[in-house]
Amino acid sequence: MDKKQLIALTTSFVKETLQEAEGGHDWFHIERVHNNAKLIAEGENVDLFIVELGALLHDIADAKFHSGDESIGPKKAAAFLRGLKVEEEIVEHIENIIRYISFKTSLDGKDANKFQSEELKVIQDADRLDAIGAIGIARAFNYGGFKNRSLYDPDIKPTLHQDKESYKNSRAPTINHFYEKLLLLKDKMNTKTAQKIAVKRHQFMELYLEQFYDEWNGKT
Secondary structure: OOHHHHHHHHHHHHHHHOOOOOHHHOHHHHHHHHHHHHHHHOOOOOOHHHHHHHHHHOOOOOHHHOOOOOOHHHHHHHHHHHHOOOOHHHHHHHHHHHHHOOHHHHOOHHHHOOOOOHHHHHHHHHHHHOOOHHHHHHHHHHHHHHOOOOOOOOOOOOOOOOOHHHHHOOOOOHHHHHHHOHHHHHHHOOOHHHHHHHHHHHHHHHHHHHHHHHHHOOOO
C-alpha cells in the first residue's frame, strides 16, 4: 500500500471516528490542522508523510473527552496504523507526536523535553494556529458552552498555570482562557511560517477582547 492510499484511509478513519465530536475538536478541526501542517512543512526539513499522519491523528481521542486519560489517543492511533502494516518506527513516532503535542504538556518542562522532532514542531504549530484568531475564538466559546462555563466573570481573575494538572482542572470562564492559553501561543510557535501567521491572529484576538470589554461595560 502506498503513502497516498494510507493517507486516504487515515482520513476516512478520522472522519468516521470524530463524526459526533464537539465542534471545536471535530473533523473540520483536523482538516484545518492538516492543511496548516502541510503549509508549514513546505518551509521545513521534515518527513511530509509523518506530518500528514500525525496531523490527521493528533486528536483521535482527545483526553478532555475521555476522562483526562492521555493514553487513549496514542494507543488508538497506533492500533489503527499497525492494522495497516505501517512501519513500527513511524507508528512510534506518531504515538509520541500525539502524546507530546498539547499545550498542557509544555507546562511541565520535564515532559516537554522527553520527545522532540521536527515533525512534532510542525504539527504543534498547525494545531496552535487553529487555537487562535477568529476560529480560535469560536472554538473557545464553543467548548465553553459545551462545558457550561460562563462567558466572563470580572471577579474571577485569570491564572497563569504553572503545571499541567492545574491547567487541566481549571473551570474558569471562557474569557480567562485567552490569558491562560490563547494569548500565549504566538510566542510558542516553533517555525518561522507559523510565527508570521500567528502575529495577525494574535492581533485579532486583542482587538476582539477590547470590543468585548467595551460591550460588557456598556461603552459601545
